[in-house]
Amino acid sequence: MTDQREVVVVRWPEQSPSADSGLAGLLAAYHLRTEAEKGQAVADVDGLPGRYRAEISDPRAAFVGDVVLVALSGGAAVGCVVVAASVGGRSEIKRLWTDPEFRGRGIASGLLRAALAGAAEGGVSSVRLSVWEWRVGAIALYERFGFVVTESWDGRERLVCMECVV
Template sequence: MHVRPADLSGVDARAVGVLVGAYLRQTEQEKADRGLADPIGPDDPLPPRYAAEADDPALAFAGDEVLLAVDDERPVGVVVSRAVPEGTEIKRLWVDPGHRGRRIADALLSAVVDGAPGDVRLSVWEWRAPALAVYRRLGFADVPSWDARPGLLCLVRSAV
């Protein structure tokens, strides 16, 4: 497995769209299970505010850094980050469920952290215990929320 920049103008756009789409569908289902969103079926379109990320990642992530984890030439994970005034913000992180438990998320996060010029921040739903464990193990610490949505935790990994 290795991590590399995604080519959103070419062959990687579809893979990024599929991976991000799976992340968004799971997130919407988890939010619906908790009464925070309307349920969507597997064949229903994503909410308009998210659809472009899956349908046209090149446009949705223009100016962002998009990295793919590739195993045996198959994309199995993605991370999207962007520069913000506070440093770098991780916007999306997803590893295909069939490839979890192999520290692929660690590799994706490390690639962002290692390349970031300052602090790295992210937000995560409080019910995502496995993701929270990974973030905390890699040095991310809880901070006061910058997002008012209930159930969303904010974490920062300070620059060394």
């Protein structure tokens, strides 16, 4: 039987101790999956690049000044997104991730909707992001929210850069 509990999006770390405990696990899963998809699979978090290990071990320090939203289902963290602090009226979305067991329930859409609304309320005029070209489902999601492919600001091959006016 599928669990159909309500999903609530909260701003981390202010609103929920359970979001606190689940964020590191979501970030670990995101980075481990990404490295595997890039053909650089590692056995565990210790094999990740230092900058990713830092996010997982101390999200408060890694995302200081940023907005982190966490989706909760029955008190468990099942999704997250980071909205980087605005620079010059532009913000960046990073680390949009939904636990694979909870996909197909609109969690990523809810997180993205909340992230864009929060950015607009904060006076941001545009939001950008980068996504690996093989993540076609994510690209389609971003396009549904008005993101368009733009000139790359990142030199990594196979990375698609997108932007949306909010």
